[in-house]
Amino acid sequence: MAEKKIRLRLDKLTKIYHTPEGEFEAVHEVSLEVQDREFLVLLGPGHCGKTVLLNMIAGLEAPSSGSFYLDEKEVRGSHGAVGMVFQKTGLMPWKTVMQNVELGPKMAGEDKKTRRERAKKYIDLVGLSGFENSYPSQLSGGMKQRVGIARAYTNNPEILLMDEPFGALDAQTRYAMEDELIRIWEQEKRTIIFVTNNIEEAAYLGDRIVLFSECPARVKEIYEIDLPRPRNNVDPNFLHIRQVIAANTDLAL
């Protein structure tokens, strides 16, 4: 088997905020290795440092201590290796799907033909062909998330950070989007770090699941999910994994 490449390495990343009420530790000594093209899920309770951890990985927040390595080089501050997809898509309502998706390369000064071709490729990949000229207000919640994913891919990031992207969707749309995301990832593999507080979603998506403790966020357990895809959420092996994780956390199933 080919040797796996470590894309990201976190070494004892800690974040402490100094608030008027005193010190508040959001993330405690998180050490992790993330392999190239891995689908890694961060699972844990709400308000518990997962977003803070993503922001540190993106270089948007400085850690209080600890180090972060990208391809074994230490990184401090912002860097262009990540794309982000959030629950709130942050689409510009006055711009069409195409204009939203091509915005990153446009800001970077890429010529119109090249960036449009790439944006079109990812609009097609996420299943939105024919909606290039639609405005966000004309799209459903799931479709807006597809635009968010196309926008992130069009920026060509090495790593995609996804912060509860499907958390606001109804259950049926959420299941459909999970399948879509796996389909997209399998067609064009990137390293994905996906945050959720939903055990079933974590087990459905992840190659590995990092389970976090209550505040401050610290790594409690790491699970390898060695189940073939597409996964079946009523398969006995799947249900077993769900139960094992549920027994190790207060998160609801």
Ligand SMILES: Nc1ncnc2c1ncn2[C@@H]1O[C@H](COP(=O)(O)OP(=O)(O)OP(=O)(O)O)[C@@H](O)[C@H]1O
């Ligand atoms: N700039 C800040 N100053 C003080 N506290 C902060 C700051 N940013 C985040 N926090 C605190 O850190 C904690 C962790 O927040 P974070 O957003 O990472 O949680 P989360 O695990 O992503 O939760 P959720 O799933 O609800 O989004 C929260 O209690 C939050 O109030």
